[in-house]
Amino acid sequence: MTARQVTLPVHNNAPNVGVQAESVHGDITVYFLPPGAGPEEKLRVGVNYLNGGMPHKAGELIYDVLMSGHTSSEAWFHWLLAVMSGRTLRQLSEEDIAKLSAARSRLPLHRQDVWADGLRVISRLLDALDSQQPELRRLVRNELTGLDPLLREKIVRHLQLFLSGPVEDEVWTISVADAKKAQCANGRPERVWRFFYPAPANPRARQPVSVATTGRDVALAVVTTAVVATAAGWLFWVVLTTGRVGPIVALLLSIGAGYLCSAHGVAWRFNVERRRAKDAVHRPPQQRKAAPSGGFANRVDRLFKQYAGRYVPEGIDRAEWLNLTAGIRRHLRDEIVEVYRETRVGDKEIAWLIRHRIGDLKTRWTNGTLWAYREQLRTPVRTRALVVLGGLVAAACWLLVIATALPQEPLTGVAATVVLFVAAWRAVRGWSRIVLDSRHFAADQAEYDQRMADSWAAHKRWKRKLASKPEDAEMAAWLDCDCRLLIEKAMAHYKLCPTDVIAYAVIEAPAKPYLKRGRVRNGPWRYGRYELLVFLLTPDGVRQLSAQLDFEQATFHNLRRANYRFEAVAAVRVAESDRHARTFELALVNGELTTVDVTEASTDKLQDGESPLTLSEAALDASGLTTTLHVLEGVAAEGKEWIQRERQRGRKREETFLSAMRDLLD
Incomplete structure (x- = not known):
């Protein structure tokens, strides 16, 4: 049974009462690359982009590092995560696969360091993608749980969409467990609000009137x-x-x-x-x-x-x-x-x-x-x-x-x-x-x-x-934990496991009026309140869950659910203004419309040296909109047949990619 009748628009038309706390931390340069930067500096900034939830920019910078001859295990580890982060196998472009093929000879083999351990775990995960052997799945789980916690968190965070088959269930279980532990870690409820406040200006007062006597x-x-x-x-x-x-x-x-x-x-x-x-x-x-x-x-x-x-x-x-x-x-x-x-x-x-x-x-x-x-x-x-x-x-x-x-x-x-x-x-x-x-x-x-x-x-x-305000990477990691747990909530409600879901996507948009927002230089806006939309594509249709997230308290409110067949999707659109503000629209054949203002204008509150285009790309990368469009635009164009055709279109690409990866990592 479809549930189109419960599909609710999530566009919030409440009057904007103004931002009560807002900051642009121009003195924080985690995403700033000085002119003439060397490989080490590029790698550092690239890793910062990846930790901040912007894998596309991270992949570009780290690939430049690899091509310059700086082929450390750390660089390879983070580049592979950047390539696969937030994407399915079928979303890889020909350029991505070409880069992998061209880079095979540059990988330093058999190194013994923590990053090489991470590379070997990624290799094992790829080997187990289509495997039905319980022993291999248990081995993967044991190796993943035994990995350095920082690397394990990076892998389960960035490879969620990429993995498929039985190993997906194993990794998802670990991912959800880690998200529950990390969601409010490091004093999140006590520290988040600090991110939204700018550095205080020096105090001033009216100077005493000088003596009038001449x-x-x-x-x-x-x-x-x-x-x-x-x-x-x-x-x-x-x-x-x-x-x-x-x-x-x-x-x-x-x-x-x-x-x-x-x-x-x-x-x-x-x-x-x-x-x-x-x-x-x-x-x-x-x-x-x-x-x-x-x-x-x-x-x-x-x-x-x-x-x-x-x-x-x-x-x-x-x-x-x-x-x-x-x-x-x-x-x-x-x-x-x-x-x-x-x-x-x-x-x-x-x-x-x-x-x-x-x-x-x-x-x-x-x-x-x-x-x-x-x-x-x-x-x-x-x-x-x-x-x-x-x-x-x-x-x-x-x-x-x-x-x-x-x-x-x-x-x-x-x-x-x-x-x-x-x-x-x-x-x-x-x-x-x-x-x-x-x-x-x-x-x-x-x-x-x-x-x-x-x-x-x-x-x-x-x-x-x-002084104890969180870093931008912490804000991104907390938001990622929220998204994982909301996806888990949606799966639990619909009684699904990861292998029952063909694809999923999450949109992270500001919930207006959000009252608080902040960002670091060249980074995306982070908000005090978010509107999160989860789309689960199953063989029976689309399962949609919307919720408002109180980011400071890590709590979900106003949950709204909707089910509809693939054929019910009439159109998926993204409107972009001249100032790079983007609005997502999902129209059903019965006329119901879901509208979300995903990113704000990137020309607002610019700091010296910042580019509106760079900020727009960072916001788009962090919003999850690209993956959502890939999933829903295909559904809107082809209906249920999209599933079979997408699998057929992607099979050769998957084989090419897996072959390149195994040659690269073995």
Whole structure:
């Protein structure tokens, strides 16, 4: 019975809420080949491509190494895996077989090293492909299980599709067992998220405003002070000539009182101005035009809203928290936008700093220090009293001095008094501003230094946390384990063993909205969520299993199954955009359509020296789309007859290949 009625489209039309974590690790060069690279470097990069699930590129690089004369067992081992990885025997091209034939004489025979052991196991697997001898199958299993674990994992990972016959069941059993062990190995649930975050940008903060006092201001203050001293000195001389002790004592007393008034007055004024400035920061912001959508400022806005909504202190309503901290959050947001706008730093690279700022805001709220500045900047009563008292005493004393001097020298005394008060007013204002500017700058500098020290400490903690991010090869290996286990789940559901399956294919596509993605230089995107499609071709038709994979937790969700005859497949298409984004479509004759966005545009987030075409090929190689098309396009074109015709078409090629391989490896 067919089950076309349960065929479900897996194209996710949910609105894309934006990537919340994204990284392009441009400093990681596992797939970067410098100009003029030698054989060792090419081999290293080729092996990296193979470990990353991109065998086509790996095969090209390693073959160049072999043809240059570097015929180590390691190079041969990895090249053979690259040629056969993710392919069936019938998918080998004439060029592949020609390369094998041309390379036969170059293989170093009878070497005794771990890679040669791997080559011998591959040879034994090929010998056992069509064998029905239980002894040979047991021998293959024993040799495979006794092989170095790293090499065994490579063989069972890359030769799954290539092997057929009874040996396929043996290898598949080992493969599934290894996948179950390795699926969450090396702390996968705790480490995967780190791959999606970029290296944190260095912390920045708004620099303190430099002292506004100029040389002209200082010169003017000095000149006015000299004028005050001259006028006061003349009045003192007149009072001194009278011989009266009271005015002389009052004049001397006015100097001390004036100093107390000025010194404590500056402190009072400093506290008032600084508290007023901090109140302005904490005050709810005025409504203003939103930042342009998609711009840097708009993305920073979203991050502030996201983290402010996440870090809500206990005991306060979320809406109240957001309302009471709106002003200071706006101030912090404006600072971030200002200091990073022209630096070409992305919002994801400073997300850690925004999170740190909001976390610090929550901490100060919780421990009651958010508004502590109000108490710290409250001028003591003693200080205010000294200012008032000093001013009154100084004024009284100068009145007595002037009253004494004017009768002695009326005209000159009036002129000296006017000059004294005008110059004193300018001098006090000038020196006050100079001192206040200096104190404000010192306070701002102290706050800046403290904030930067805290930020660098947070930066160090975040870098230490990201230091254990997985390598790209680990991400690919974990994904391969997920695919193997999903295939096993499909086989178990349909009660199939590997020899019951003519061919299978898996498509690995991002499940939108995936929220997290990351890649290394020249590597394919890795995602936080995948849409996996498994196609099993059996003599009775196609068995399809779709599932969403939570890559961080290694769990499958929303499993959907479908069965249909070969004749039910109407068309298989892949649409490629100008930016190399690919969409897979499988249409059934009843009109149902399965659509999957397999690869994204390769022109997005390019690093220096990266090629869109190279990235597109890497993404295609890693997606499994090529094998899927080979399997399904034949079914769509020929129906059930494809099975028999494909076997006939491939028989001669299989014989040629096996002959070449046995000559090569024996």
